[in-house]
Amino acid sequence: MKRIIYLAFDHLHRDFGALKQANSADDVIALVESARMTTGRNWHKERLFFLISSARHFAQSLEDEGFTVEYIKAATTINGLEIISDKYKALPIISAEPSSFRQFTALKEYGVSFVENDFFLTPRSLFHSWASEQKSYLMESFYRKQRTRLNILMDGKEPVGGAWNFDKENRLPPPKKYEGPPYLEHQRDEIDREVGAELGHSLATTWATTRTGALAQMKNFFDNHFAEFGPLEDAMTNENWALHHSLLSPYLNNGLLHASEVIQAATNAFHSGKVAIESAEGFIRQIIGWREYVNGMYWFLGPDYRNNNQLEAERRLLPLFTDPNKTQMNCIKETVSDINERAWVHHIPRLMLLSNLALVTGTNPQEFLEWMREVFIDASEWVMVPNVIGMGVYADGGRMMTKPYAAGGAYISRMSNYCKPCKYDPKLRTGESACPFTTLYWDFLDRHKETFAKNHRMSQQVFGLNRLTDLPELKVRAQEVLKGLELGKL
Ligand SMILES: Cc1cc2nc3c(=O)[nH]c(=O)nc-3n(C[C@H](O)[C@H](O)[C@H](O)COP(=O)(O)OP(=O)(O)OC[C@H]3O[C@@H](n4cnc5c(N)ncnc54)[C@H](O)[C@@H]3O)c2cc1C
Ligand code: SF4
Numbered sequence: 334m335k336r337i338i339y340l341a342f343d344h345l346h347r348d349f350g351a352l353k354q355a356n357s358a359d360d361v362i363a364l365v366e367s368a369r370m371t372t373g374r375n376w377h378k379e380r381l382f383f384l385i386s387s388a389r390h391f392a393q394s395l396e397d398e399g400f401t402v403e404y405i406k407a408a409t410t411i412n413g414l415e416i417i418s419d420k421y422k423a424l425p426i427i428s429a430e431p432s433s434f435r436q437f438t439a440l441k442e443y444g445v446s447f448v449e450n451d452f453f454l455t456p457r458s459l460f461h462s463w464a465s466e467q468k469s470y471l472m473e474s475f476y477r478k479q480r481t482r483l484n485i486l487m488d489g490k491e492p493v494g495g496a497w498n499f500d501k502e503n504r505l506p507p508p509k510k511y512e513g514p515p516y517l518e519h520q521r522d523e524i525d526r527e528v529g530a531e532l533g534h535s536l537a538t539t540w541a542t543t544r545t546g547a548l549a550q551m552k553n554f555f556d557n558h559f560a561e562f563g564p565l566e567d568a569m570t571n572e573n574w575a576l577h578h579s580l581l582s583p584y585l586n587n588g589l590l591h592a593s594e595v596i597q598a599a600t601n602a603f604h605s606g607k608v609a610i611e612s613a614e615g616f617i618r619q620i621i622g623w624r625e626y627v628n629g630m631y632w633f634l635g636p637d638y639r640n641n642n643q644l645e646a647e648r649r650l651l652p653l654f655t656d657p658n659k660t661q662m663n664c665i666k667e668t669v670s671d672i673n674e675r676a677w678v679h680h681i682p683r684l685m686l687l688s689n690l691a692l693v694t695g696t697n698p699q700e701f702l703e704w705m706r707e708v709f710i711d712a713s714e715w716v717m718v719p720n721v722i723g724m725g726v727y728a729d730g731g732r733m734m735t736k737p738y739a740a741g742g743a744y745i746s747r748m749s750n751y752c753k754p755c756k757y758d759p760k761l762r763t764g765e766s767a768c769p770f771t772t773l774y775w776d777f778l779d780r781h782k783e784t785f786a787k788n789h790r791m792s793q794q795v796f797g798l799n800r801l802t803d804l805p806e807l808k809v810r811a812q813e814v815l816k817g818l819e820l821g822k823l
Contacts, residue, residue: 334401335359337421339414339428339445341436342370342384343713345391345544345588349451350429357399361421364392364404365413377708378534379676386528386542387587393524394544410436411443430457433714434636453628454483454592454621460629470630470733473498476622485600485621486614494610498618502611503563506748507570514557516575519546539675540583540710547584551595554579555602563612567681569749571667578679579616582711585624592620624716630723630733631715639702639718643730644781646695652821654687654704659821662769663755664745665690676710683709684738685745688725692739693773694815695780698728736790739777742768763806769814769823775801776811 338360344350392404407413430450431437464470477497486493518538529536541547558577565576584590603613653660657669668682691701702721706712723733742759746752752759761767779798785791817823
C-alpha cells in the first residue's frame with residue numbers, strides 16, 4: 334500500500350475528490366465515524382441516520398470493488414486517522430479539500446495533503462476572483478456568468494427563452510385540495526437496520542442511503558415533478574409535504590450525487606421538450622446559481638462571518654423551535670412538526686417562516702444557526718452559515734442580500750393554506766387575534782428604521798410606518814407577543 338485516502342462523510346462519490354484516481358492495489362480507504370459528529374450535539378436522529386448509513390453503504394461498495402477499507406469509530410476524526418496511520422506505518426494521507434474551515438485546519442495541522450475539492454461546479458479560486466471584482470455580491474450576476482461559462486440554457490450569447498429568469502411566471506399559491514404524485518419510498522436493508530438500532534431510531538422510508546437510491550430519487554423528480562417545479566416553487570401547503578421540490582439536497586451535499594449529474598439530467602429533460610422553460614430555468618438556477626454561490630460565499634467571507642450579529646439580536650432561541658406544542662401559530666406548528674418527522678422542509682418555510690420569525694423576534698443569529706444545523710438533513714456548515722447569517726436573518730448587515738426577508742402574515746396567507754385554520758388573523762396587527770408575524774413585522778421595521786431608511790430597497794417599507802395610526806398600540810402588542818412566545822404560550 335502506498336497511500337491512505339481519507340474520505341469525509343460528504344465526499345461519497347467514486348468519480349470525484351480523492352477517490353477519482355484511487356486504485357485498490359495502492360490505496361487504503363479511511364472513514365472515521367467520530368463521537369464528536371454523532372454525540373457532540375442534539376442532532377436530529379434522521380439526519381445522523383442518513384449520514385452514517387450512507388457512509389457505511391459507501392464503504393461497503395468500495396470493499397466490494399476490492400479496496401481495503403478502514404471504517405472506524407473514534408473520539409475525533411484526527412484520533413481515528415492516528416489509529417489507521419499507526420496500522421499502516423504512517424503512509425501519507427490524502428483527502429479532497431474539506432468543506433468547512435474547522436475541518437480544513439484540523440486535517441492540515443495533522444499533515445493531510447489535499448487534492449482540489451471538485452464536488453462543486455465552481456473552483457473556490459474561480460469564485461474568489463469573481464467576488465473580488467464585485468461591489469455587491471449579487472447572486473443574479475454570478476448566475477448569469479455561470480450560465481455563460483458552463484454554456485447551460487444558452488442560445489449563443491443569449492439566454493434560451495429570451496430572459497435569464499422566469500420568476501414572474503412562477504410563485505403561484507398552492508392549488509386547493511392538492512395531492513400530487515406519491516413520494517418515493519426507500520426500502521431499508523441490513524446496514525440501515527444496524528445504524529437505526531445503534532441510534533435508537535425507528536426507520537422511515539423518506540431518504541435513500543445509497544447511490545442507487547439517490548439516483549432513483551433523481552429519476553423520480555425528473556419523471557414526475559420537474560415540469561411543475563417552477564410554478565409551485567414558493568407555495569406551502571399542509572396537504573403535500575414537498576410539493577414538487579426535488580429532495581436532492583442531502584445527496585448533493587454528501588456526495589451520493591454530483592451537481593453535474595443533476596444538471597445533465599435537467600438539460601436532457603428540457604431539450605426533450607417535456608418541460609417548460611419556467612421550470613427548467615428555475616431549477617437549474619438553484620443548482621448552478623444558488624448552491625454554487627452559497628458555497629463560494631462561505632469560503633470568500635471567511636471563518637469569522639458566522640459570528641456576525643449586526644442587528645444586535647440577543648433573544649434566546651424560542652421554545653417553539655424545538656417543540657411545536659409551544660405555539661398556536663399554525664404555520665410554525667406545522668413546519669416544526671414536519672421537521673421533527675423528516676428533518677426537512679423546503680426553501681420557503683426555511684426562509685419566510687423560520688428565519689423570518691427569528692429575524693422579526695430579534696433571536697440571536699448564532700443560536701438560531703446552531704438549531705438549524707442540528708435539525709436539517711442537508712445541513713452542513715458551508716451551506717447553513719451563508720443561508721442563515723446572510724439570507725435568513727440579515728445578521729451580516731447586507732453583505733450578501735440587499736434587504737432582509739422580513740414579512741408579515743399577508744405573504745404567508747397568500748402563499749400557503751396555513752392561515753385559514755389558525756387562531757390568528759394575518760390581516761390584524763393589534764389585538765389578541767393579531768397574527769404575530771404581522772405585529773412583529775411592523776415592530777421590527779420600527780426598531781430598525783434608522784438603519785433601513787438608508788437602504789433604498791427598504792425605504793418604502795419604512796415609510797409605510799408613517800401610515801400606521803395605531804403604532805403605539807402595536808408596540809404594546811408586540812411586547813405581549815414576544816413575552817407569549819418566550820413563555821411558549823402564543
Ligand atoms: C435559512 C435557510 C437555510 C438553508 N439551509 C440549507 C442547508 O443546510 N442545506 C442545503 O442544502 N440547503 C439549504 N437551504 C437551501 C434550500 O432551502 C434547500 O437546498 C432546499 O430546500 C433543499 O430541498 P430540495 O433538494 O428539494 O431543493 P429544490 O427546491 O429542489 O432545489 C434544488 C437544489 O438547489 C440547491 N439550492 C437551492 N437553494 C439553495 C441555497 N440557498 N443554498 C444552497 N443550495 C441551494 C439545493 O442543492 C437543492 O437540492 C437553506 C435555505 C435557507 C433559506
Ligand atoms: S395567521 Fe399568522 S401565525 Fe397564523 S398561520 Fe397565518 S401567518 Fe401563521
